[in-house]
Amino acid sequence: MSLRMQNNLLAIFMMPEITLVLLTTIILLIGLFQKKNSFSNVTNLSVIALFFVFFLIYLNREFSFASYNYFFKSSLLIQFFKSIVVLGSIASIIISKSYFEELKLSRFEIPVLISFSTLGMLILISSNDLISMYLGIELQSLTLYVVAAIKRDSIQSAESGVKYFVLGALSSGILLYGCSLIYGFTGTTNFEEIRLSLISINHLSLGIIFGLVFVLVGLAFKVSAVPFHMWTPDVYEGAPTSITAFFAIVPKVSAVAIIYRFCLEPFGNFYSEWSQIIIFLSISSMFLGAIAAIAQQSIKRLLAYSSIGHVGYILIGLASANAAGIKGVIIYMLIYVVMNIAIFSIILSLKNNNSYIEKISELSGLSKSKPIISLSIAIIMLSLAGIPPFAGFFGKFYIFIAAVEADLIFLAVLGVISSVISAYYYLRIIKVLYFDEVDDCNYQSIITSQSLVLLICAILFLSFFVFYPSVFVTIGTTISLDFFQ
Amino acid sequence: MIIYTLSFYLFSTIAVLSALMVISSKNSVHSVLFLILSFVNAAGLFVLLGAEFLAMILLVVYVGAVAVLFLFVVMMLDINYIKLREGFLQYLPFGVLLGIVLIVELGIAFFTETFSEMSLVEYAQMPEITITENTKLLGFVLYTKYFYLFQISGIILLVAMIGSITLTLRQREISKKQIISDQNNADASKAIIKKKIKLREGI
Numbered sequence: 001m002s003l004r005m006q007n008n009l010l011a012i013f014m015m016p017e018i019t020l021v022l023l024t025t026i027i028l029l030i031g032l033f034q035k036k037n038s039f040s041n042v043t044n045l046s047v048i049a050l051f052f053v054f055f056l057i058y059l060n061r062e063f064s065f066a067s068y069n070y071f072f073k074s075s076l077l078i079q080f081f082k083s084i085v086v087l088g089s090i091a092s093i094i095i096s097k098s099y100f101e102e103l104k105l106s107r108f109e110i111p112v113l114i115s116f117s118t119l120g121m122l123i124l125i126s127s128n129d130l131i132s133m134y135l136g137i138e139l140q141s142l143t144l145y146v147v148a149a150i151k152r153d154s155i156q157s158a159e160s161g162v163k164y165f166v167l168g169a170l171s172s173g174i175l176l177y178g179c180s181l182i183y184g185f186t187g188t189t190n191f192e193e194i195r196l197s198l199i200s201i202n203h204l205s206l207g208i209i210f211g212l213v214f215v216l217v218g219l220a221f222k223v224s225a226v227p228f229h230m231w232t233p234d235v236y237e238g239a240p241t242s243i244t245a246f247f248a249i250v251p252k253v254s255a256v257a258i259i260y261r262f263c264l265e266p267f268g269n270f271y272s273e274w275s276q277i278i279i280f281l282s283i284s285s286m287f288l289g290a291i292a293a294i295a296q297q298s299i300k301r302l303l304a305y306s307s308i309g310h311v312g313y314i315l316i317g318l319a320s321a322n323a324a325g326i327k328g329v330i331i332y333m334l335i336y337v338v339m340n341i342a343i344f345s346i347i348l349s350l351k352n353n354n355s356y357i358e359k360i361s362e363l364s365g366l367s368k369s370k371p372i373i374s375l376s377i378a379i380i381m382l383s384l385a386g387i388p389p390f391a392g393f394f395g396k397f398y399i400f401i402a403a404v405e406a407d408l409i410f411l412a413v414l415g416v417i418s419s420v421i422s423a424y425y426y427l428r429i430i431k432v433l434y435f436d437e438v439d440d441c442n443y444q445s446i447i448t449s450q451s452l453v454l455l456i457c458a459i460l461f462l463s464f465f466v467f468y469p470s471v472f473v474t475i476g477t478t479i480s481l482d483f484f485q
Numbered sequence: 486m487i488i489y490t491l492s493f494y495l496f497s498t499i500a501v502l503s504a505l506m507v508i509s510s511k512n513s514v515h516s517v518l519f520l521i522l523s524f525v526n527a528a529g530l531f532v533l534l535g536a537e538f539l540a541m542i543l544l545v546v547y548v549g550a551v552a553v554l555f556l557f558v559v560m561m562l563d564i565n566y567i568k569l570r571e572g573f574l575q576y577l578p579f580g581v582l583l584g585i586v587l588i589v590e591l592g593i594a595f596f597t598e599t600f601s602e603m604s605l606v607e608y609a610q611m612p613e614i615t616i617t618e619n620t621k622l623l624g625f626v627l628y629t630k631y632f633y634l635f636q637i638s639g640i641i642l643l644v645a646m647i648g649s650i651t652l653t654l655r656q657r658e659i660s661k662k663q664i665i666s667d668q669n670n671a672d673a674s675k676a677i678i679k680k681k682i683k684l685r686e687g688i
Contacts, residue, residue, distance in 0.1 A: 149652060
């Protein structure tokens with residue numbers, strides 16, 4: 001083997017996607033041929049593999065293979081979103097391990113499927129072409145459909161899987177139709193070439209606008225923005241809670257990344273064409289997320305509506321379409337992922353009378369028996385509501401600044417109003433925790449040491465963000481400058 | 486050229502007529518068979534267009550796999566088709582309305598210039614017409630330029646396989662499996678036990 005070949009081989013293995021495929025396939029085989037403890041071993045191995053992939057993404061060795069650059073792109077923004085996706089997957093695998101074992105759902109395919117889904121998200125985030133974008137979405141969603149229905153003996157889980165599958169297939173069809181229209185009217189599927197071709201045309205014809213709208217609708221399904229959010233509460237409620245945790249933490253990040261890149265890269269010069277759609281999606285998501293969550297009794301449904309609301313705030317950053325918007329979404333996304341990891345690590349470990357907590361009312365009186373855990377929940381809820389000393393406030397703050405800078409003051413005002421409305425149901429949980437009458441309750445917390453470490457880190461991050469926002473602001477500024485250079 | 490035109494009209498007439506028979510025949514098995522006939526004729530139309538790879542794929546995938554699977558499903562399921570047809574008259578006006586709208590739209594597209602304006606289709610590119618057959622051309626780009634997409638499609642198929650096995654495979658304790666190594670290791674000394682049986686006692 002010559003030195004040149006060795007170097008080439010090394011360069012191939014330095015590519016996070018290739019390494020992830022190889023490691024996941026090996027882990028799949030290990031799980032298949034192992035008789036005992038296959039779930040536990042495969043879970044640990046997947047976490048190690050994903051950590052390895054994270055370091056590869058962080059190192060970001062420049063690679064230029066034959067024609068990957070045509071379909072595949074790397075920039076600071078992409079690198080950032082990819083690392084958040086991988087870290088989110090690691091965290092969701094860690095916090096859900098004991099839950100799967102308790103529910104006798106310990107099948108080694110689950111971590112393997114989650115790794116494949118992560119792979120799909122990496123492909124999606126760094127796609128530079130309509131076809132690779134579509135394939136990334138399909139790889140990501142196909143695994144999500146399977147894991148949503150993984151609890152085979154439960155009707156709800158099967159229902160959520162089927163519902164997700166049907167609506168996901170519909171949205172993929174719409175997306176593909178949009179892609180075909182864009183291809184038909186520009187003659188190319190590559191993002192960069194679409195941009196150049198659109199600049200040469202200098203106006204969007206009816207067909208391209210149709211294509212743009214269809215693609216945005218397809219992507220809005222994936223980020224679950226209103227009015228394409230209907231699947232979210234049902235799927236979140238029906239799927240096993242650990243899968244819900246994965247749904248809430250990770251796929252949102254990749255979908256948000258691609259909707260940002262799709263609007264700002266190929267259609268970056270046609271702000272007025274897509275901004276109305278994004279502003280509408282943003283306002284309706286914020287308000288539906290805030291109002292519909294008020295009546296919810298189930299924690300999972302509440303978190304589903306809460307995530308719809310958060311998507312609304314995230315889209316404000318896109319509607320602003322400036323460097324501050326990118327900076328805001330970077331900070332917001334990071335904080336959103338950390339908040340979800342924290343709340344799900346608690347939900348996945350808290351039992352009342354030997355069953356996992358599903359309803360908000362079951363939390364009553366938790367503060368008496370588990371003061372530290374209920375304090376953590378309170379901190380997370382205040383942070384989700386965006387109340388000042390906690391991290392969630394800063395996410396919203398930078399997003400609103402971006403909106404004001406882009407002369408979208410009404411959007412910022414509406415955002416503040418909806419976040420005041422949503423504060424009601426976040427604070428209601430704190431009220432249930434601390435002031436409600438205690439029935440017969442027998443709380444147990446069976447948190448594993450790994451997820452305890454994660455939880456403590458997340459709580460510290462949320463509580464003390466106020467002292468070091470400059471670190472993340474610097475990261476955000478660097479990335480946004482790199483994006484808009 | 487006459488043969489070309491003749492075969493075009495042959496294929497397209499049979500395709501349209503068999504498509505009509507798909508929805509009008511009483512027996513659902515006949516419907517599926519007409520569907521297959523329609524697919525075969527569509528494949529013929531593709532050959533006339535010079536897209537022979539697409540034609541073969543249509544035959545292999547749709548006729549070979551999908552339609553046959555469909556036929557099995559239709560034969561296996563005992564669906565009461567008379568009941569399905571009951572609402573036909575009720576929805577007839579709506580269907581006729583949709584048909585009229587479609588015909589008017591097609592007429593507008595065909596007889597007026599509205600949709601053939603330059604501004605709409607100006608930028609669409611036609612693929613190069615070359616002498617080489619398009620299967621070969623596809624092969625050239627599939628493993629070179631589009632290798633990345635080809636690999637991702639492979640992974641998607643792998644995930645589909647893992648997913649369907651995960652969701653449907655149930656380990657049955659009752660079913661007996663063949664364990665080759667055990668069979669090979671078996672010999673007479675393990676399989677046959679000699680016992681001395683006393684008279685009038687049995688085992």
